[in-house]
Amino acid sequence: MTASFITPEWVQDAVFYQIFPDRFAASPILEKPNNLEAWDAPPTPHGFKGGDLLGVAEKLDYLQDLGVNAIYFTPVFQSASNHRYHTHDYFRVDPLLGGDAALRRLLKEAHRRGIKIVLDGVFNHASRGFFQFNHILECGAQSPYLDWFRVKGFPLNAYQGKPNYDCWWGLAALPEFNHQNPQVRRFIFDVARYWLEQGIDGWRLDVPFCVDDDRFWQEFRQVVKQTNPDAYITGEIPWDAERWLQGDQFDGVMNYLLTYACWGFFGGEKMDKELVGHWYEHGPQYFTPQADRFAENVRALLKKYPRPAVQSQLNLLDSHDTARFLSIAGGDKRLQRLAALFLFTYPGAPCIYYGDEIGLEGGKDPDCRRAFPWDENRWDNDLRDFYRTLAGLRHQHAVLRHGSFEVLYAAGQVLVYLRQQEGEAAVIVINRSAAASFELDLPVTDVLPEGMAFRNAIGQGGAAVGEGRLRGLTLPPLSAAVLLPGNG
């Protein structure tokens, strides 16, 4: 680990909300081109709904009410794809999203509310329409930009045949940059610097493991931190991320290993393996319905990385790349509640995938990218209240953000853990069993003082320490308690 590994404080205190910009909200102010899909129609691979960034700005009250203080956007730059991972222009916000002006407005409105904005940096590959690649496509071997990509032959098989240039996953639509070209590196660093200068608060990096060059990401970090020392860098690493979390590259990663553990434990017997799909391969050992193994896994994750990185992880139950947790868990909202509760009471920044909080379901891509239904009759307001409560607890109780994490009990499908710091304490009790109640009665002599009383912050009752044991609470199946000091 680098001697001075410092990650942004605000990330450690953040509740993130992930937005897929085409699908969250469409401002009535912005005129759109004509050929859009109906907002509520099922998503298609290539169709557009017409969400935009002004729409997001108009919904900041909703997000603030939910307890969100940071937004991670999937890509917003000009792109000929609805997910915008096929970047056409890195220096322009997509016109469909309202262009640069909409981002400026959003940044201003968000920052006024103390909400941070993190953008998606897609720096491994560009698109066929990206200027320097299109240049080669149009001018052939005589393009000055020939060494911006790794071209193996002419004519380029960009729209027919087998691609004869390096591209991501062999997809012709996604030509990979030649990061060994210093001009390409500078271009990417210029992009990173430019948008930070425009006011964004950090970068989420798309498939950074594909750029197999530590020096590249080290330079990237230097550029970012020199521009804004408080900017967040988080990488999409769907497996062990030690390589990138030594202090010289990223601050955190999208903590997919934790995601797998949550799918396995909270999904349990209801977990839909078909919806989990290829993600299973990235960490089969994390998929376990057993509390003891789950506890072991999530504890190990806290030791795997330096503490500054652990505190800056982006912890998620799902994303635009996975089926939604609720669908993976067979549509059982009780399981979603337990998983969310765990996420909000575990070290690292929880991230809500837009719509999860109102009970939006969704299978694999593109179904997981449905448009947010703004008709409140379609919302599960109890679920939304629960998320609001979780976010509120996390904001109010620093122990839930910064405290130590100690497992007090993990057996069968029950998990009990203690968060503690400087006289603050919280005990989280989760009964994942669908059948059995759990009566809390655990030895705590070494960790909690005799006589200490707790109230359940998310429900009835409470518990207290007597005769060296924490007891007094019985949890029905599929329920949980957050015990905070006080009388229940």
Add this chain to the structure above:
Amino acid sequence: MTASFITPEWVQDAVFYQIFPDRFAASPILEKPNNLEAWDAPPTPHGFKGGDLLGVAEKLDYLQDLGVNAIYFTPVFQSASNHRYHTHDYFRVDPLLGGDAALRRLLKEAHRRGIKIVLDGVFNHASRGFFQFNHILECGAQSPYLDWFRVKGFPLNAYQGKPNYDCWWGLAALPEFNHQNPQVRRFIFDVARYWLEQGIDGWRLDVPFCVDDDRFWQEFRQVVKQTNPDAYITGEIPWDAERWLQGDQFDGVMNYLLTYACWGFFGGEKMDKELVGHWYEHGPQYFTPQADRFAENVRALLKKYPRPAVQSQLNLLDSHDTARFLSIAGGDKRLQRLAALFLFTYPGAPCIYYGDEIGLEGGKDPDCRRAFPWDENRWDNDLRDFYRTLAGLRHQHAVLRHGSFEVLYAAGQVLVYLRQQEGEAAVIVINRSAAASFELDLPVTDVLPEGMAFRNAIGQGGAAVGEGRLRGLTLPPLSAAVLLPGNG
């Protein structure tokens, strides 16, 4: 004609210089990508030399010394072609040219010297990499921009097969805008307005006749003139342009009909018909070596259009789209001198195609787009002095810009004409004959006062009115005189 047809005064006083930006000058300050052609190597259809706009800014002293006070640039916006007619981004100056910053710098430096800047507006078609077209290419029938172009089927045959969308001359690389879409119109008008707001002084319009919609160009004129009433609009119309010069569309056109006349008369027996090529078809009647027919043609051109348009014509001997005049005239610089002299003493703004003034030769595209040789040993400095003299005369003598045009004599290969206004007068005598001298002796009773003396502003001797006749000068073959009041 529109009641109030006003064209910019500055155009009527302008000496234009046409620059093909990739080939005029490359600033040593700008870093370029690696794969450029050698500056002095013969031009190729797809290769780049790396000229840029900072380079132009650095050469403004050269242009000012030559007498240039307006520059018309072939396209400068981001484009994956060396001529940049395949626009990739209308709101960005090409990065190879130094980007927006280089244009800003150029505008500042040029305006400080009183030099106007006219850009090329390519609004009939875009390119395959242009965002909204690339969007359809990538997203197919589900692209919201479907109605920005006229697509006849999917998948798009953009890079193989026969194009199944409207494109210029059937070229897949040049998809034509659907100008009936109000959003497309607004986009183009926004482009026009934006760059005028950035400080450019006018638009040269590429193939505007392809947009067969008077209302479109009427709206275009309104947008331009509302933004800057003094902005110039000139169209590329290679034939009769009456339709566009009634006061409601353009101020002038690239006066190709005059070009043909100059090729025919000054080229004469030396005119290389192969190099003239397809241009011949646009106006066979203009190609004549006979002075009387030439005189008739150039007089007719002054009557064909309203006077404000005549005064605002862009008069040219050649361009990036033709072989150079010198090459068409078999490399005979004496013929070039005569033609240039005519151009500078005829109503309408003369335009020098970069490099003509130093004797640069060039056949058909791409040979007519050679890089400007900055090694002065390769310059014909006598020729350059001659151009400087012509520009100087035009600037010093308003009569050459605004005076009437009256043919005093046109026979064989000799042409004599009078320019006159408010007591000012100039007589231009051109002996195009390669064999015979011409002794000036013409009746001028009705037009010039007895006893009036003239000096030859571009050579020895002079002439005077005696006994109602202008006489006293003998011109050897292939020579000319500009007679201005005074003693020779």
